Amino acid sequence: MAITAQMVKELRESTGAGMMDCKKALQEADGNMERAVDILREKGLSKAAKKADRIAAEGLVAIEINENGNVGAIVEVNSETDFVAKNEDFKTFVKDTAVMALNTTKEDVEGLLADTHNEGVALSDVLNDRIAKIGEKLDVRRFAKISTDGQVAGYIHGGGKIGVLVELLTTSKDEEVIAMGKDIAMQVAAMNPKYVSKDDVDQEYIKHETEILTQQALNEGKPANIVEKMIKGRLEKQLKEVCLLEQSFVKNGDLTIKGLIAETAKKVGAEISLGKVVRFEVGEGIEKKEENFAEEVAKQLK
Numbered sequence: 001m002a003i004t005a006q007m008v009k010e011l012r013e014s015t016g017a018g019m020m021d022c023k024k025a026l027q028e029a030d031g032n033m034e035r036a037v038d039i040l041r042e043k044g045l046s047k048a049a050k051k052a053d054r055i056a057a058e059g060l061v062a063i064e065i066n067e068n069g070n071v072g073a074i075v076e077v078n079s080e081t082d083f084v085a086k087n088e089d090f091k092t093f094v095k096d097t098a099v100m101a102l103n104t105t106k107e108d109v110e111g112l113l114a115d116t117h118n119e120g121v122a123l124s125d126v127l128n129d130r131i132a133k134i135g136e137k138l139d140v141r142r143f144a145k146i147s148t149d150g151q152v153a154g155y156i157h158g159g160g161k162i163g164v165l166v167e168l169l170t171t172s173k174d175e176e177v178i179a180m181g182k183d184i185a186m187q188v189a190a191m192n193p194k195y196v197s198k199d200d201v202d203q204e205y206i207k208h209e210t211e212i213l214t215q216q217a218l219n220e221g222k223p224a225n226i227v228e229k230m231i232k233g234r235l236e237k238q239l240k241e242v243c244l245l246e247q248s249f250v251k252n253g254d255l256t257i258k259g260l261i262a263e264t265a266k267k268v269g270a271e272i273s274l275g276k277v278v279r280f281e282v283g284e285g286i287e288k289k290e291e292n293f294a295e296e297v298a299k300q301l302k
Contacts, residue, residue, distance in 0.1 A: 001031035015040050016137060018124020019113050056139045057283040058082045060091065061163035062098040063154040069178065072152035072165045073101035075143040076280045080136040085160070085282075090138070093130050094160070097123065101143040109140055144278045153181025157189040161282050164188045167275030174268040184257060186250070188279050193244040196277055201239065209235060245274065 003026045011022040011033060017040045025043075029035035059078035065071070077094045079085050097112075100123060106112050113124040123140070131138050146152050150169045156162070164185040170177060195201050213234050217227045240246040245258040255263065257274075265272040 003027055003031060007031065007033070011036055011040075016128075016131070018122060018128050019110050020122045020124050021128065056080050056137045056141075057286040058085050059139075059141075059282050060085050060094045060160035061156065061280045061282055062094045062160060063156060063163050063165060064095075064098040064102040065152050065154055065165075066102060069151045069153075069173065070149065071102065071145065071147045072154055073098055073143060073145045074154070074163050074165050074278055074280055075101050076141045076163075076282060078139040078141050078283065078286070079134075084134055084136050084138075087134060089130060090134060091160075093126065093138075096126075097140055097143075101145065109142060112143060113140060142280070144280075146276050146278065148275060150275065151178060151181060153178050153185055155182050155185035155189055157186070162189045163280045165276075165278045167277070168272055169275045170265075170270055170272040172268045172270035172272065174270070176264060176268055177270075177272060180260060180264045180272075183249070183251060183260070184244075184274070187247065187257060188244065188277055190250055191244075191247055192279065192281075193247060194242040195244065196274060197245045198239055198243050201243065206235070209238060213238075244277065 003023060007026055008019060008022045011017070011026060012019055015022070015037060017025070021040060021043070022036070025036040025039040026033075028039055056078035058081055059076060061074065061076050063072060063074045065073075075094065075098045077090075077097055079090060084090050096117060100115055100117065101112060104112050104115050106115060113127065114122055117123045117126045119126055127138060127140060144165070146165050146167045148167045148169070150167060150171070151173065152165060152167055154163065154165045157164075166181050166185045166188065168177060168181050194205075210231060213231045214227060216234075217230050218224075222230060245256065245261075247257055249255040249257055249260050252260075261272050261274065
């Protein structure tokens with residue numbers, strides 16, 4: 001029986017086992033899903049399988065940038081508790097994953113998990129080994145890469161709670177440019193802008209905000225003839241808050257990020273513009289299970 005990607009995906013979601021392990025188990029079971037689950041359990045992956053329905057919303061973000069500074073990777077690996085996120089084995093696994101993400105030619109997590117780890121086996125096998133060893137559900141959630149003719153700069157905040165990569169489109173390799181890139185990455189970590197520039201703002205956002213601001217102005221009893229001017233001013237102010245290049249620089253409120261880039265470009269004598277920006281925050285978008293601190297401690301002691 002032909003083994004499809006959908007079958008592998010379903011088995012992986014139901015067991016928590018690695019992609020390649022699931023594929024091999026399905027091949028061995030001739031496509032029989034129940035038998036494939038048993039095969040995974042027989043191979044010692046049952047501990048990982050039992051944890052598949054748990055919520056992994058803690059963890060770490062890590063970044064790696066190559067020696068030339070023109071390729072960067074960012075990964076998020078999740079755990080169930082913050083205790084495990086501070087575990088040295090877990091930290092090493094996350095760093096290894098970031099290094100693999102930097103060097104991979106694969107474009108998705110499934111491809112990355114199939115790549116060979118420095119232990120000589122697939123990353124998915126190493127992941128399952130760590131799940132069994134650490135005793136929690138772990139998940140390589142996502143990764144992204146930036147490759148550029150310019151430079152890549154990065155910043156990690158809160159010991160790995162937020163990570164940011166920024167692309168600097170420039171021919172300069174001056175240390176001041178990289179320092180500026182790190183400052184911009186720090187700005188993104190702190191302010192979490194929705195867009196890089198005003199040009200990136202989608203029309204749906206403009207339309208939605210205009211409707212809200214119009215209603216606000218009318219509710220304030222403003223005359224209809226000045227409402228339009230008010231909306232324009234308020235919308236302009238709002239765009240300065242959500243667009244990175246328009247934001248005030250956190251280290252110097254007299255400069256915008258656009259101004260910071262222009263000032264640095266003048267200093268180093270080279271053109272600089274901002275390209276891609278990637279921001280990962282641990283657990284964003286994952287619904288966390290509420291547990292009190294005492295229960296979490298008791299779970300760890302067991």
